Amino acid sequence: MQLSNSKTKNEIGFDHVVNNINVVTPFGKRRIKEIQPFMPGDEGYLEHTLSQLEVTLDMVEREPRKVDILREVFMEMKDNTFTIAHSANNILTVVELFEIKTLLLQMTAIRDNLISSTIPLPEEFQLHDLLELLNVLDPGKDRLNTFYIYDVFSEKLTLRRREKRKIELDLRKVQKERRRKVEADYGISMTPKFELPVSKADRALIEKVKAIPELMLSEEDYITATFTLKRDETVDLFQMALDEINEAIDEEELAVQKKLSGRIASYRSLLEENCNRIGELDFNLAKALYAKENHCVKPDITTEYLIEINEGRQLVVEEILKRKGKAFCPVTIDLKEGVTCITGANMGGKTVTLKLVGLCAMLAQHGFFVPCSQAKIGLSSYIHILIGDSQNLQRGLSSFGSEMEELRVMLEKSKDRTLLLFDELASGTNPAEGLALTKSLVDYLDKKPYISLITTHFDHITGMGVVRNLQVRGLADANFQNLAREIRYANKRERIEVIGKYMDYRLFEVDKDQEIPKDALNIAGMLGISSEIIEKAKKYMEDRNHEK
16 A cells, blocks of 8 residues: 555655755666655664665765765766676677776776775665676776777787788788889879879869779769779788688677676676665765755654654745745644644644645655654554645536545545644535534544644634644734834735744644634734724624633
8 A cells, every 4th residue: 555645745745855856876766766665564674774874964974075976976877787687698799898897987986985985884885896897898907988809808819900900011011002103103192091182173184093094083072083092903812811800800809799798697686786786875875965955854763653843844845935035934743643733824834834744754754854853753554635636626626526535535545553634624615514524524533543633724623622732823922013014114015925924833732722813813904904894803703702
């Protein structure tokens, strides 16, 4: 069973984080695509993964130059896994042999870098020593990023190439002698390549050269005609010898390629394992760099089912605020099995808190550090956030119908240790039915081994004995005199931002008899809604409280 659906991952910001984990090797990119969550019962494996990340982060912070060197090597790497597998039953081309040599040079550089580090990384990241195979492909041990079928690979190849060079020298000597004779006999001058380029505008010279029996037209364009020496019987004999020796060289080079391919195939498992380890190292370095940049910490994983987050941040929202030059107001929250309700004005950040909780839980469960100062997290078997469904709206369903369809699915998939996050449930229907439905759902959830977090405007919910009530501080501690002054002199576009500046998004726990905050009425008043309307609304609230 999946931990969550794609909509939840996107809504809480998990996809955003994963997309910003900057892996650079093809092996790291494959690794991040295969990411899977740790499920309840996997706490030990998750602790090991988080400890690996902790050591990697230590290296990032203490040895940044080594990390830079590693990532420079990573950026040059190509996916040679097909070539490695291809070596088992095939003869690799010279290009493929070059690719394997390059890979071995890169693996050696990575291994040497890790060995020289003062921070020993886990065994899972250490590469196998493949120096012996590198020496096979680089017999001169010059460690240059080039490849050639060297003479040293085969004594027979050395002899054949030596013989070829002698034939070529003898042939050139004969051709030079023929060129000198033609030049002397006809008063012309040829190039060292035994060619005679003639301008087509010089018709007399063209006719003269065409009449020379030792020359032939080899190529021409609209400006120049190029003549060269004709092959005679002696040249033909040399060329036949060259063709034969080239064929013998080709056969011997193929034999060398076959031998080298076999040697590579014998190291196939170690090469593939090294590629996988490079992928793991690349992935962990990218996670560590992201954790450092975003001030994420190692979560404490517990077998208890609870979620405790101190000074948590929702990374997507924080990134948006940073671009505007603003800071995210950290949120502290602790949750356990049962129903917890968050109330507060619409501008109070309740939805952001839902996403923050989901993001921290999801990140921890996938082996990431979390954006907070401290966290203690028990693993969930299922995570779902209900926050509206634009896709169903496009299909023609009402917002309420869409919400109910998704609610049915999430409840059907929920089981022990489920984290459910509800944003303004049943807000798309009439208040009386919405309240009744929400209260009934709370009763249902309270009997389940779930952690349920609900944001709502239905204050009657907070009075239910089974519900733990959290409120956003909002404008409770704001200096309304200063706020009113800033609002007065701000333009329409700036007023919302001014209120946001004074808004306190931190949560505090309240009992069911505590007075309901009036942030919505205060905000409406400051934005210019008639005082008559505001006072009448306050009276309606007081009357309803008396009725309760």
